[in-house]
Amino acid sequence: MHELLIQNLSKFVPLSSLEAEIIQSLFTFKKYRKKQYILQEGDVTRYETFIVKGVTRTYEVDDKGQEHILQFGLEDWWVGDLYSFLTDTPTTYNIDCLEDTQVLHITKADLEILYEKVPKMERHFRILIQNAFIASTKRLSASLSRSAPERYEEFIKKYPQIEQRVANHQIASYLGITPQTLSRIRSESK
Amino acid sequence: MHELLIQNLSKFVPLSSLEAEIIQSLFTFKKYRKKQYILQEGDVTRYETFIVKGVTRTYEVDDKGQEHILQFGLEDWWVGDLYSFLTDTPTTYNIDCLEDTQVLHITKADLEILYEKVPKMERHFRILIQNAFIASTKRLSASLSRSAPERYEEFIKKYPQIEQRVANHQIASYLGITPQTLSRIRSESK
DNA sequence: TCAAAAAGTTAATCCAGGTTAACGTTTTTT
DNA sequence: AAAAAACGTTAACCTGGATTAACTTTTTGA
Numbered sequence: 355m356h357e358l359l360i361q362n363l364s365k366f367v368p369l370s371s372l373e374a375e376i377i378q379s380l381f382t383f384k385k386y387r388k389k390q391y392i393l394q395e396g397d398v399t400r401y402e403t404f405i406v407k408g409v410t411r412t413y414e415v416d417d418k419g420q421e422h423i424l425q426f427g428l429e430d431w432w433v434g435d436l437y438s439f440l441t442d443t444p445t446t447y448n449i450d451c452l453e454d455t456q457v458l459h460i461t462k463a464d465l466e467i468l469y470e471k472v473p474k475m476e477r478h479f480r481i482l483i484q485n486a487f488i489a490s491t492k493r494l495s496a497s498l499s500r501s502a503p504e505r506y507e508e509f510i511k512k513y514p515q516i517e518q519r520v521a522n523h524q525i526a527s528y529l530g531i532t533p534q535t536l537s538r539i540r541s542e543s544k
Numbered sequence: 545m546h547e548l549l550i551q552n553l554s555k556f557v558p559l560s561s562l563e564a565e566i567i568q569s570l571f572t573f574k575k576y577r578k579k580q581y582i583l584q585e586g587d588v589t590r591y592e593t594f595i596v597k598g599v600t601r602t603y604e605v606d607d608k609g610q611e612h613i614l615q616f617g618l619e620d621w622w623v624g625d626l627y628s629f630l631t632d633t634p635t636t637y638n639i640d641c642l643e644d645t646q647v648l649h650i651t652k653a654d655l656e657i658l659y660e661k662v663p664k665m666e667r668h669f670r671i672l673i674q675n676a677f678i679a680s681t682k683r684l685s686a687s688l689s690r691s692a693p694e695r696y697e698e699f700i701k702k703y704p705q706i707e708q709r710v711a712n713h714q715i716a717s718y719l720g721i722t723p724q725t726l727s728r729i730r731s732e733s734k
Numbered sequence: 735t736c737a738a739a740a741a742g743t744t745a746a747t748c749c750a751g752g753t754t755a756a757c758g759t760t761t762t763t764t
Numbered sequence: 765a766a767a768a769a770a771c772g773t774t775a776a777c778c779t780g781g782a783t784t785a786a787c788t789t790t791t792t793g794a
Contacts, residue, residue: 416689424685437678473663480670487677488627490684495614497687498720499606502781523741530688535781537743692751713771725751727773741790746783753778761770 366481367474381458386451393449399438401459408455423528556671557664571648576641583639589628591649598645613718
């Protein structure tokens with residue numbers, strides 16, 4: 355069950371079997387049911403989470419009680435609130451499962467041990483976060499300069515896997531529009 | 545003139561004077577005049593840029609010719625299009641100077657040398673990018689759930705230094721609103 | 735298995751922020 | 765020092781997407 359993880363972690367830097375061993379020992383496997391929370395607002399994020407199977411959503415609730423999805427998580431992706439994880443402060447996000455989901459967790463202390471025992475992981479995570487940062491910047495630029503239909507079209511093109519697995523109103527929340535608006539866009543683009 | 549850089553690079557990891565030497569040797573100093581471009585759409589980003597003195601803006605031009613500011617750059621900040629830098633692809637961003645500006649550049653090859661000769665820099669840049677990613681996520685979440693006046697207020701609170709040094713219409717562009725709307729917000733909040 | 739809840743759609747109305755335009759002020763350029 | 769360009773503000777009007785509501789379809793769970 356750790357195979358996918360090892361494969362993921364050796365994407366940017368090759369790993370020896372000893373290193374793979376070490377990695378295995380530092381992660382904990384866990385199963386969640388659909389609708390179950392992996393993280394709730396107010397919790398301190400104790401571990402970063404690698405998704406082995408399933409779908410998650412990371413969302414925030416604003417002052418008016420509206421939910422806004424910041425990220426979906428699928429197989430082979432990492433989820434978690436980095437800020438809360440790194441600074442030991444309570445998170446403002448919620449992460450729950452849209453399907454039954456299997457994950458591997460690593461705590462902050464164990465991640466430090468990982469960096470120490472397998473220094474090349476420092477590089478792996480730098481690249482990983484680099485990519486996440488680039489994606490986030492691109493999404494920000496889209497939110498500044500694209501209309502709702504354009505953002506929807508881009509989303510569909512970029513994440514066809516997600517479109518198939520999550521409900522439309524979740525996609526609307528991710529795009530920053532209402533389900534009604536999404537429905538209109540979908541019927542007009544047909 | 546490299547003092548600010550060394551100070552910046554030792555923020556997360558301590559540096560010996562030998563290491564500081566190595567770092568010095570890998571960066572190039574450059575001066576730009578106000579309005580001069582550091583990077584233009586279509587260029588491949590050949591170096592990451594550390595600002596020693598001055599102010600820059602990173603912006604994008606959309607299909608309708610509208611400019612959208614993604615980031616301001618001040619003293620002690622890093623700017624540049626990471627994606628273009630890392631993948632050797634032409635950038636879609638422009639970076640120009642809002643004041644006369646002094647910077648230190650490092651090329652990709654020299655950054656690799658830096659990682660090799662001073663491995664702890666890998667950690668430094670991981671943390672730097674981590675912070676940039678967190679900031680970008682927070683800004684995205686604000687763009688999804690905050691109104692224009694709320695976003696303006698947050699901006700002023702978070703970057704009082706920027707507010708004092710850049711024109712209002714630049715701030716409007718950063719916030720994703722028109723200068724007229726910003727003007728209205730400012731007069732109503734007085 | 736069937737009632738209730740959740741999801742999706744359509745339509746009427748509303749409003750935050752955009753657009754256009756006019757005008758005074760400040761900055762830049764020559 | 766003058767002319768031109770850039771900037772900031774105000775006001776009238778417009779519009780993309782929100783809101784509200786009513787209805788149908790699908791999913792869920794007791």
